[in-house]
Amino acid sequence: VTPVYVRVLDPRLGALRYFLMGIILLYVVVYQLLYSGEYVKVEQPVGTVRFSFRSPTEGSCNPLHAGCEMRLRNLTDLPYCGQNPRGDATQVLNCTFWDSQEAVTVSDTHAFLTTYFEEFEQERVCQAEHTSCKHLWGPLGGGGAAVSSPSWKRVFVADVERFTLMLDHAVTATTIGVSGSAKQVQGVIYTKDPALCAAHPNRTSHPVEPGQPLLPTTRPPCYIMPNSTRPGGLGYDIFEMSTLLGAAGIDLDSPKVGEVDHSVRREGVSLVIMIQYSNFRPWKGPTDLVHHEYRVVALGGDAKDISVLAIPPNRRIVYSRHGIQIFVVQSGQLKAFSYLKLLITLTTALTMLAVANFVVDSVGMYVLPEREKFEKVKYPSARIHEPGHRDRLRNHPAYESSNEDEETSDSERQGD
Numbered sequence: 001v002t003p004v005y006v007r008v009l010d011p012r013l014g015a016l017r018y019f020l021m022g023i024i025l026l027y028v029v030v031y032q033l034l035y036s037g038e039y040v041k042v043e044q045p046v047g048t049v050r051f052s053f054r055s056p057t058e059g060s061c062n063p064l065h066a067g068c069e070m071r072l073r074n075l076t077d078l079p080y081c082g083q084n085p086r087g088d089a090t091q092v093l094n095c096t097f098w099d100s101q102e103a104v105t106v107s108d109t110h111a112f113l114t115t116y117f118e119e120f121e122q123e124r125v126c127q128a129e130h131t132s133c134k135h136l137w138g139p140l141g142g143g144g145a146a147v148s149s150p151s152w153k154r155v156f157v158a159d160v161e162r163f164t165l166m167l168d169h170a171v172t173a174t175t176i177g178v179s180g181s182a183k184q185v186q187g188v189i190y191t192k193d194p195a196l197c198a199a200h201p202n203r204t205s206h207p208v209e210p211g212q213p214l215l216p217t218t219r220p221p222c223y224i225m226p227n228s229t230r231p232g233g234l235g236y237d238i239f240e241m242s243t244l245l246g247a248a249g250i251d252l253d254s255p256k257v258g259e260v261d262h263s264v265r266r267e268g269v270s271l272v273i274m275i276q277y278s279n280f281r282p283w284k285g286p287t288d289l290v291h292h293e294y295r296v297v298a299l300g301g302d303a304k305d306i307s308v309l310a311i312p313p314n315r316r317i318v319y320s321r322h323g324i325q326i327f328v329v330q331s332g333q334l335k336a337f338s339y340l341k342l343l344i345t346l347t348t349a350l351t352m353l354a355v356a357n358f359v360v361d362s363v364g365m366y367v368l369p370e371r372e373k374f375e376k377v378k379y380p381s382a383r384i385h386e387p388g389h390r391d392r393l394r395n396h397p398a399y400e401s402s403n404e405d406e407e408t409s410d411s412e413r414q415g416d
Helices: 011-035 194-199 241-247 339-366 371-378 389-394 397-415
Strands: 040-043 046-054 104-106 110-124 137-139 152-157 164-173 178-181 188-191 222-224 237-240 269-281 285-299 304-311 315-337
Touching (some): 011 339, 178 269, 178 285, 178 315, 188 241, 194 222, 194 241, 237 241, 241 269, 241 285, 285 315, 339 371
Parallel strands (some): 188 285, 269 315
Antiparallel strands (some): 040 315, 104 110, 110 137, 110 152, 164 237, 188 222, 304 315
């Protein structure tokens, strides 16, 4: 069977066909290939995170070094401290100073910064020679009675909002051979908090490269640029706890949900820092550097931890701590060029062009007023056993056009 090609000179169908082809071209080439990068292979990264807290110090010096001075506010100026006669926070208690060595505990899965603690000084009342015991431990000097005593106290840890958190993290995508770390690129915090976007000194409307001027903004959402362990941003990202809390919309002195007289500082809160990685930029494609962005969310419930300080031979101090519990979740997408993905995208484009042609043919056959003529031209029919069927085929426009082309070709060959 020889296919017959019919050229229909109709401006309406031509305009529709080229319009659909233009839309497909813009979608595939501009959006899918140039903007979205549908020619790359995508892999979810895996990585590691290390937490490091530091107390506020003058000039960011190391508090473990001799001569390093602390940069803590006076207790009489803190609204949640009992030492302040004008304290007006949701809950006011006496405060004490702790450094990061005392206030912070770090595990494999999370970090914990103490904001409030209850301290119990106890002595062992059940000795090895006893054959039965109702209480193993009792208040110091309580003679074994299971009651509170002056050795029990409740205290806020002062100025924890000014503690700083450094995040050392790295990721890799082994299949596509892409990796990155926090030291290579400076990250940013994305936040919708109006207070941070209006007043934070490192706020910017869009992320900028280290050393470039910030883009001023006072409206959320915005980005908060971190401090760095090295000049130029080529170091680990450092954030004050007040910035992380603000990005999550948390005020430590606001009432805890469901607790009328207890503040968030008293009950604690869990924060999740989500680090999203990407090495792809629209219009540019995959890059050598893996960029990262932080997003901070708060979880419901309290945050509590227990620690024990043993004092031989038969004493101990138990700390019931409440505070800020921090988890980190690493996510995102790392990308690399893939010939297979490019071939799939181009094949999809060819399929869409075929669908566009089908739509144009359907409009011509079923929508236009000349649909009957279009159908007869596109699908000529003849019964082979009827007399004169060849004459009818020869009179078909497509047949006449074909004969004209052949006669033209013959004339050209004779002329040669």
